[in-house]
Amino acid sequence: MITQGAGYLRRKWSSRAMLILSGLGAGLCILILALILGYILFNGISYLNMDFLTQPAKPVGEAGGGMRDDIIGTFILVILGSAIALPVGLMAGVFLAEYGKPWAASAVRFAADILAGVPSIVVGVFAYAVLVRPMGSYSALSAGFALAIIMIPVVARTAEESMRLVPNSVREAALALGIPRWRAVVGVVIPGALTGIVTGIMLAVARIAGETAPLIFTALGSAFGYQGLDQPIGALPLQIYRYALSPYDDWQKQAWAAAFLLVIIVLGINIVVRLVSRRRRR
Amino acid sequence: MVHEAVNQADKESRSEAVAAAPVHVRNILEVKNLSAWYGNMMAVNNLTMSIHSRSITAIIGPSGCGKSTFIRCLNRMHEVSDGGRVEGKVLLDGKDLYARDVDPVEIRRRIGMVFQKPSVFPTMSIFDNVASGISLTRLWSRKRDLQDVVERSLKKAALWEEVKDKLNQSGGSLSGGQQQRLCIARAIAIAPEIILMDEPCSALDPISTLKIEELMLEIKKDYTVIIVTHNMQQAARVSDRTGFMLLGELIEYAPTKEVFTVPKDKRTEDYITGRFG
Ligand SMILES: Nc1ncnc2c1ncn2[C@@H]1O[C@H](COP(=O)(O)OP(=O)(O)OP(=O)(O)O)[C@@H](O)[C@H]1O
Numbered sequence: 001m002i003t004q005g006a007g008y009l010r011r012k013w014s015s016r017a018m019l020i021l022s023g024l025g026a027g028l029c030i031l032i033l034a035l036i037l038g039y040i041l042f043n044g045i046s047y048l049n050m051d052f053l054t055q056p057a058k059p060v061g062e063a064g065g066g067m068r069d070d071i072i073g074t075f076i077l078v079i080l081g082s083a084i085a086l087p088v089g090l091m092a093g094v095f096l097a098e099y100g101k102p103w104a105a106s107a108v109r110f111a112a113d114i115l116a117g118v119p120s121i122v123v124g125v126f127a128y129a130v131l132v133r134p135m136g137s138y139s140a141l142s143a144g145f146a147l148a149i150i151m152i153p154v155v156a157r158t159a160e161e162s163m164r165l166v167p168n169s170v171r172e173a174a175l176a177l178g179i180p181r182w183r184a185v186v187g188v189v190i191p192g193a194l195t196g197i198v199t200g201i202m203l204a205v206a207r208i209a210g211e212t213a214p215l216i217f218t219a220l221g222s223a224f225g226y227q228g229l230d231q232p233i234g235a236l237p238l239q240i241y242r243y244a245l246s247p248y249d250d251w252q253k254q255a256w257a258a259a260f261l262l263v264i265i266v267l268g269i270n271i272v273v274r275l276v277s278r279r280r281r282r
Numbered sequence: 283m284v285h286e287a288v289n290q291a292d293k294e295s296r297s298e299a300v301a302a303a304p305v306h307v308r309n310i311l312e313v314k315n316l317s318a319w320y321g322n323m324m325a326v327n328n329l330t331m332s333i334h335s336r337s338i339t340a341i342i343g344p345s346g347c348g349k350s351t352f353i354r355c356l357n358r359m360h361e362v363s364d365g366g367r368v369e370g371k372v373l374l375d376g377k378d379l380y381a382r383d384v385d386p387v388e389i390r391r392r393i394g395m396v397f398q399k400p401s402v403f404p405t406m407s408i409f410d411n412v413a414s415g416i417s418l419t420r421l422w423s424r425k426r427d428l429q430d431v432v433e434r435s436l437k438k439a440a441l442w443e444e445v446k447d448k449l450n451q452s453g454g455s456l457s458g459g460q461q462q463r464l465c466i467a468r469a470i471a472i473a474p475e476i477i478l479m480d481e482p483c484s485a486l487d488p489i490s491t492l493k494i495e496e497l498m499l500e501i502k503k504d505y506t507v508i509i510v511t512h513n514m515q516q517a518a519r520v521s522d523r524t525g526f527m528l529l530g531e532l533i534e535y536a537p538t539k540e541v542f543t544v545p546k547d548k549r550t551e552d553y554i555t556g557r558f559g
C-alpha cells in the first residue's frame with residue numbers, strides 16, 4: 001500500500017514537471033517572436049514612410065533616401081529564382097510521387113533533403129564559382145540561380161508530399177477510364193494537390209526572400225538600381241546587412257525599417273499560406 | 283468516334299435486334315489459363331471462362347479469393363498494382379489483350395470499370411467528372427460538344443433528374459449512392475463494350491442498391507456487365523451467369539439459376555448455403 005502511494009506521488013509530480021517544462025518551452029517560443037517583432041517595430045517604424053518605399057538610396061551624408069531599388073531588387077530576385085526553381089522543383093516532385101521506381105525515388109529524395117540542408121553560404125560560394133567568376137561580374141542572374149538552388153528541394157518535397165495525399169483510388173479511376181498516365185497526373189492528381197503545392201511554393205518564396213548569405217557572393221548590391229540581369233543588383237537583406245553595420249545613424253535606422261518590411265513580407269506570405277490551407281481543409 | 287459509339291438510335295436498333303433473337307449470344311471475352319500474381323503470391327490460378335455479350339456475369343466467392351484481382355486482369359489494371367504480373371490469355375473478340383502490340387490505355391477504353399469505393403474526382407464538377415474520360419484523352423474539347431454525352435450518360439445511370447440543376451457543383455458534394463452512379467455514368471460516357479463492377483453496392487443503402495441493380499439490367503441491353511458481389515441475393519437477382527471462385531480458382535461457372543438451385547460442386551453449395559468454412 002505504502003509503496004503504491006509513493007509511486008503515485010512520483011508519477012503525479014513527474015507528470016506535473018513535464019507539463020510545466022513543456023509549457024515553458026511553448027511560452028518562450030511565443031515570447032521570442034514577440035520580442036523580435038516588437039524590437040524591430042519599435043526601431044523601424046519611425047523610418048517606414050512613403051519616402052522609404054519610393055525613393056532610391058542617397059549617398060552617405062545626404063539625409064533621407066529610401067530603399068526603392070532594393071525592394072524592387074528583392075522582387076526581381078524572387079521572381080528569377082522562382083522562374084528557375086518552379087519548373088525544376090515541380091517536375092522533381094512529380095517524379096518522386098508518380099514515376100520514380102522506389103530505389104530511384106529514395107535516391108532523389110535523399111539528395112533533395114541533403115540539398116535542403118546545405119548551408120546557404122555554401123550555395124552562394126558555389127554560385128560564385130560557377131557563374132560569377134566565369135561571367136566576370138556579380139549579377140542578378142547568379143543570385144537568382146543561388147536562390148533557386150535553395151528553393152528547388154523545398155518545392156520538390158512539398159509537391160511530392162501533397163501529391164502523395166491524393167488517394168491512389170483516384171489515380172486508378174483515371175487510368176481505368178483509359179486516360180493516359182501523364183494526363184491523369186496533369187488533369188487529376190496535380191489539381192487535387194494544388195493547394196498543398198501552392199503552400200509549398202509560397203513557403204519557399206518566403207524563405208528565399210530573406211536569404212542574405214548567398215547574395216553577398218552573387219548579387220553584391222547596387223547603388224544605381226536595376227541595371228540588367230547580368231549586372232549587380234540590390235536586395236533588402238543585403239541592404240540591411242550593409243546599413244546595420246555602417247557607422248551612420250541614419251542608415252542604421254533605415255536598416256531597422258528594412259528589417260521590419262522584410263518581416264512583414266514573410267509574415268504576410270505565411271498568413272496567406274494559412275488562409276489557403278485552411279480553405280483546403282474545409 | 284465516341285459520339286457515334288453512344289449514338290442512341292444505333293444502340294436502340296441493336297438492342298431491339300437482340301430482343302428479337304435472344305438465343306444469339308457471342309463470347310465477347312474468353313479467358314484462357316489466366317494466372318495473376320502479386321510479387322510471388324499467386325492470387326488467380328489458371329482460370330478459364332467465357333463471358334457472353336450483353337449479359338450480366340456475377341463473380342462470387344469468399345473474401346480474398348481473388349475476385350478483384352481477376353476482374354482487374356480483364357482491363358489490364360492488375361499490372362498497375364505493385365508487383366502485379368499476369369500470365370495466360372484474355373481474348374476480346376478473338377484478340378489477346380496481353381499481346382505485345384496492344385496498348386493497355388486502348389483496352390481500358392473498351393473495357394470500363396467501376397470500383398467498390400466511389401472514386402469521384404474531387405476537384406471536378408459533376409459535369410467534368412462525367413466528361414473526364416473524353417476530355418482528358420483529347421488535347422482540347424468544347425463543353426458544348428460534351429453536353430450531349432454527359433446528359434445521356436447521366437440519364438443512363440439514373441442520376442440525371444437528381445443532378446441536372448447542379449452540374450457545376452463538385453462531384454464530392456453528392457451522397458455515396460449518387461457518387462457511385464456518377465462513376466457509372468463516367469464509365470458509360472466513354473462507351474465501352476464491357477463494364478466491370480467490383481462490389482459496386484457494398485457501401486450503399488438498399489434503395490441506392492436497387493437503383494444500381496435496375497441500372498445494370500437496363501445497360502445490359504447495350505453492354506456486357508461483369509460484377510463482383512458478396513451479396514448472394516444480388517447475384518441471383520441480376521445476373522445471367524454466375525462464377526464461384528475459391529482460393530484463386532474458378533470452381534463453378536454456369537447459368538445463375540443452376541448455380542443457386544443445383545450447384546454441381548459441394549464447395550459451391552456450402553458457400554451459397556452459408557455453410558462455408
Ligand atoms: N495490392 C496487393 N498486394 C499484394 N497482395 C494483394 C494485393 N491485393 C490483394 N492481394 C492479395 O491477393 C489475394 C486476392 O485478393 P483480392 O483483392 O483479389 O480478393 P477478393 O476476392 O477481391 O476479396 P474481397 O472480397 O475481400 O474484395 C488476397 O490474398 C490478397 O491478400
Ligand SMILES: [Mg+2]
Binds near residue numbers: 349350351480
Ligand atoms: Mg475485392
